[in-house]
Amino acid sequence: MSERRVAVIGGGPGGLYAAALIGLACPDRQVTVYEHNADGQTFGFGVGLTASTLGSLDAADPVSAAAIRRAGHPGRGMDLRVGEGVVLDGADNIAIGRATLLSILRERALALGARIEDAHVEASDLDDALVIAADGVRSATREKLSAEFDARVEVDDALYLWAGADFALDRATFLPARTPDGVFVVHAYPYSPDRSTFLIETDDGTWRRAGLDVTDARTPEGASDEESLDRLSAVFGDILGGRRLLGNRTRWQRFATISCGRWSHGDVVLLGDAAHTAHYSIGSGTKLAMEDAISLAAALRDTSDDAAAAARYEQERRPRVERFQRIAGHSHVWWKAFPRRLDLPAPMLMTSFMTRAGNITADAFAAVHPEVVADAVGVLIGTRPTDEQARDPHTLGELVLAGRTAEPGPDTTVLATGPLDAWGPAGDAVVEQARGRTELWLDGEDDGREAVLARCALSERLRLDLGAVVGIDVPRAARADAVGALLAGRVDRVRFR
Ligand SMILES: Cc1cc2nc3c(=O)[nH]c(=O)nc-3n(C[C@H](O)[C@H](O)[C@H](O)COP(=O)(O)OP(=O)(O)OC[C@H]3O[C@@H](n4cnc5c(N)ncnc54)[C@H](O)[C@@H]3O)c2cc1C
Incomplete structure (x- = not known):
C-alpha cells in the first residue's frame, strides 16, 4: 500500500x-x-448553487x-403560480x-x-x-x-421525477396541476439559455390512480419512463408551451x-x-x-x-x-402537504413557502420583499399596510398580533404536544384525538425552536383537516415565528409565555 x-x-x-x-x-x-x-x-439536468456556496x-x-x-445561468427570482400568483424578482444564485x-x-x-x-x-x-x-x-x-x-436510510412515500425542457423559463417556477387523479407539482428552473429542469412530484395515491406505477414497472433499467413523460407533458402543457418534457434516465423515485x-x-x-x-x-x-x-x-x-x-x-x-x-x-414536510394549501391567498402561500423551513422568518422575508408580506397582512387583517410598515419588524408584529394574542377559552380543548411530524403518523393520531372539536389549543413543555415549528405545523394540519380554530403557546423569543405562522395561515391565535 x-x-x-x-x-x-x-x-x-x-x-x-x-x-x-x-x-x-x-x-x-x-x-x-x-x-x-x-x-x-x-443523470439529471440542472442544479442550483446559491451565492453563499459560490463564495465557498x-x-x-x-x-x-x-x-x-x-457556465452558470443567473437566477432571476421565482414565480409561484397558485391563485393570482406571486412573482419575486431578484436572486443571487445560479443554476448549472x-x-x-x-x-x-x-x-x-x-x-x-x-x-x-x-x-x-x-x-x-x-x-x-x-x-x-x-x-x-x-x-x-x-x-x-x-x-x-x-x-440510517429513510425512504419517502412520495414520488418525484427529474426531467427537463428545451427552453429557459424566465425564473424558478412552482406550479401545481390538479388532475382527476390528484395533484402533481412542478419545481422548475432555467439552467442554460435553452434548458430548464422540471422536477415533478406527487403522492403515492395520485401516482397509482394515474397508473404511473404501471408505466414505471414497464420501464427497462437505465431507460426513461417515456409514458410518464408523455402524460406529464400534457398535464403541464401550458407552462411547457406544448413542448415535450425531456428525459435522461428519468423515472419515478422516492427520496431517501x-x-x-x-x-x-x-x-x-x-x-x-x-x-x-x-x-x-x-x-x-x-x-x-x-x-x-x-x-x-x-x-x-x-x-x-x-x-x-x-x-x-x-x-x-x-x-x-x-x-x-x-x-x-x-x-x-411542507411540500408533502402543499396540495392542501392551494386555496390559500397567494401572498399568504408565498409567506408560508418562504418561512416553511424555519431558516427565514417573516421579518427577514419582509426585509427583502415587503410588498408580498404587506399583501399577506392585508389579507389577514383586511387593511393593507404600507411596504415601510411591513418592513419594520416591530410594526409588522403589532399589526399581525393585534387581536390574535389570546388565552384558551372555556370550550377550548388543550393538547400537549412535543416535536412530531405533523403530517406523519404522529400527526394522524393527534387529528383523530381532536376530531369533532372546533376550538383547539396546542401547548407542550418543550419550548425549543424545533418544538415551536412542529407546533405551528401541527396547528396548520388541524386547521386544514378539521376546520378548527387553533391557538398555540410560544415562548416570547419565538415572536417572529408566531408572526410568520399567523401570516401563513398556520395558526389563528397565540399566547406568549
Ligand atoms: C431530483 C433532484 C434534484 C436535485 N436538485 C439539486 C439542486 O438543485 N441543487 C443541488 O445542489 N443539488 C441537487 N440535487 C442533489 C444532487 O444531485 C446530489 O446531492 C449530488 O449530486 C451529490 O453529489 P455526490 O458527488 O455526493 O453524488 P453523485 O452526484 O450521486 O455522484 C456519485 C457518482 O458515483 C458513481 N458511482 C457510484 N458507485 C460507483 C462505483 N461503485 N464505482 C464507480 N463509480 C460509482 C455514480 O455513477 C455517480 O457518478 C438534486 C437531486 C435530485 C435527486
Whole structure:
C-alpha cells in the first residue's frame, strides 16, 4: 500500500471536486477517481448553487469557481403560480447543467494531477492509503459497511421525477396541476439559455390512480419512463408551451434521507450523498457534497495522519450538514402537504413557502420583499399596510398580533404536544384525538425552536383537516415565528409565555 495514494469512488460533484482540491492542497498525493458511468453520461439536468456556496467555491479554488460562474445561468427570482400568483424578482444564485458542472470539475481534477478511470470499483478492491467513498445516495460502500457507519436510510412515500425542457423559463417556477387523479407539482428552473429542469412530484395515491406505477414497472433499467413523460407533458402543457418534457434516465423515485452516525471507518471516508442527503426542495445536495470536499481536502493538507484528518472533517462538517438536514426536513414536510394549501391567498402561500423551513422568518422575508408580506397582512387583517410598515419588524408584529394574542377559552380543548411530524403518523393520531372539536389549543413543555415549528405545523394540519380554530403557546423569543405562522395561515391565535 502506498502511503500517498488516494482512491475516490464516484465521479459526481463531490468526488471530482475532492480529487481537484486534494491535488491542489497535497500535490504529493496520487489521486485516482473511479467512475462507472462513461464520461459525460450522467443523470439529471440542472442544479442550483446559491451565492453563499459560490463564495465557498471561490475561496477553495478560484479557477474552477470562475469556470462554474461563467457556465452558470443567473437566477432571476421565482414565480409561484397558485391563485393570482406571486412573482419575486431578484436572486443571487445560479443554476448549472449537471453535465457541465461535472465536465468543469473533471478537467480541473485532471489538470491538478488526478487520474480518472472508467471503472466500477468497490472499497474492498482498493489498497490505497485512503478511500473516499463519494458513490452517491445508493452508495454500495455505505451499504456494505452499514453497521460500521451506523447508517440510517429513510425512504419517502412520495414520488418525484427529474426531467427537463428545451427552453429557459424566465425564473424558478412552482406550479401545481390538479388532475382527476390528484395533484402533481412542478419545481422548475432555467439552467442554460435553452434548458430548464422540471422536477415533478406527487403522492403515492395520485401516482397509482394515474397508473404511473404501471408505466414505471414497464420501464427497462437505465431507460426513461417515456409514458410518464408523455402524460406529464400534457398535464403541464401550458407552462411547457406544448413542448415535450425531456428525459435522461428519468423515472419515478422516492427520496431517501441518509444519515450516518460515523462518516469514516478504517481507511474509508464517506463524502456527499453517500454520507448524508437533504431533501431536494432546498436544492443543497451538490453544495453539501462540494463543501464536504473543501473540508476534507483542507484537513488532509493540515495533517499527515489520514485518520486525524477524517475525524477533523467530520467534526467540522457534521453540525453544518445536520443543520441543513433539519431545514430540509421541514421543507420536505411542507411540500408533502402543499396540495392542501392551494386555496390559500397567494401572498399568504408565498409567506408560508418562504418561512416553511424555519431558516427565514417573516421579518427577514419582509426585509427583502415587503410588498408580498404587506399583501399577506392585508389579507389577514383586511387593511393593507404600507411596504415601510411591513418592513419594520416591530410594526409588522403589532399589526399581525393585534387581536390574535389570546388565552384558551372555556370550550377550548388543550393538547400537549412535543416535536412530531405533523403530517406523519404522529400527526394522524393527534387529528383523530381532536376530531369533532372546533376550538383547539396546542401547548407542550418543550419550548425549543424545533418544538415551536412542529407546533405551528401541527396547528396548520388541524386547521386544514378539521376546520378548527387553533391557538398555540410560544415562548416570547419565538415572536417572529408566531408572526410568520399567523401570516401563513398556520395558526389563528397565540399566547406568549
Ligand atoms: C431530483 C433532484 C434534484 C436535485 N436538485 C439539486 C439542486 O438543485 N441543487 C443541488 O445542489 N443539488 C441537487 N440535487 C442533489 C444532487 O444531485 C446530489 O446531492 C449530488 O449530486 C451529490 O453529489 P455526490 O458527488 O455526493 O453524488 P453523485 O452526484 O450521486 O455522484 C456519485 C457518482 O458515483 C458513481 N458511482 C457510484 N458507485 C460507483 C462505483 N461503485 N464505482 C464507480 N463509480 C460509482 C455514480 O455513477 C455517480 O457518478 C438534486 C437531486 C435530485 C435527486
